[in-house]
Amino acid sequence: MCGRFTQHHPIDEIIERFAVAEVEYEPEPRYNIAPSNTVAAIVQNHERALVGLQWGLIPFWAKDPKIANQLINARAETLAEKPSFKYALSKRRCLIPCDGFYEWKKQKGGNQPFYIRRRDGGLFAFAGLWEEWKTPEGEVKQTCTIVTTEPNELMSTIHHRMPVILKPQHEAEWLDPTAHYIPALTQLLQTYPDGELEMIPVSRAVNSPGHDDPSLIQPTSLFA
Numbered sequence: 001m002c003g004r005f006t007q008h009h010p011i012d013e014i015i016e017r018f019a020v021a022e023v024e025y026e027p028e029p030r031y032n033i034a035p036s037n038t039v040a041a042i043v044q045n046h047e048r049a050l051v052g053l054q055w056g057l058i059p060f061w062a063k064d065p066k067i068a069n070q071l072i073n074a075r076a077e078t079l080a081e082k083p084s085f086k087y088a089l090s091k092r093r094c095l096i097p098c099d100g101f102y103e104w105k106k107q108k109g110g111n112q113p114f115y116i117r118r119r120d121g122g123l124f125a126f127a128g129l130w131e132e133w134k135t136p137e138g139e140v141k142q143t144c145t146i147v148t149t150e151p152n153e154l155m156s157t158i159h160h161r162m163p164v165i166l167k168p169q170h171e172a173e174w175l176d177p178t179a180h181y182i183p184a185l186t187q188l189l190q191t192y193p194d195g196e197l198e199m200i201p202v203s204r205a206v207n208s209p210g211h212d213d214p215s216l217i218q219p220t221s222l223f224a
Helices: 012-019 065-070 086-089 168-175 181-186
Strands: 003-006 032-033 037-044 048-055 074-075 093-099 098-104 112-118 124-134 140-149 197-201
Touching: 012 048, 012 074, 037 124, 037 168, 065 168, 086 124, 086 181, 093 140, 093 168, 168 181
Parallel strands: 048 140, 074 140
Antiparallel strands: 003 032, 003 098, 037 048, 037 093, 093 124, 098 112, 112 197, 124 140
């Protein structure tokens, strides 16, 4: 799964890397994004737009917004079958810019957090889905989920799932609003090569969503 991640690259770099044409949301650097937080995401209609989405999907048909707590992630293998994700897969796909994410390894003495990022420290994109949901009062909420898949060899040492990191050559097709052929879309949701990622032990301070600063991604000794 993916339960915490970072978006700390400057907005100018996000705009350039993902060819954003319209900015509707200007994110601040974040080092410990948690479910229910607003995240920067890229959607496309006529042009690519940088928008803010609440992390935790609320399907358009949902009666209770608390369902978002259960839908922070979506399994790539069953997207086309699940009522919560079928419509969004066909109509509302997004890129979620990211520079790294956290995962915890279970072990005696307390779980050890790790920060996973590209070896070059560069930006990449999670495959995401988004939705619009109306409150009984008519307010529109835009929400999202992060797609997950089988882990690569590196990730399998600490967890049985990992977020889908799209290859750059697949990002445009994932965003394309005219692409509706589900088998072709799900084929893009591949496990990312482990040779392009590195995994760094970091402080347990990341366990608290209240901590959000650059120190969280600094390497530390195990069990710190």
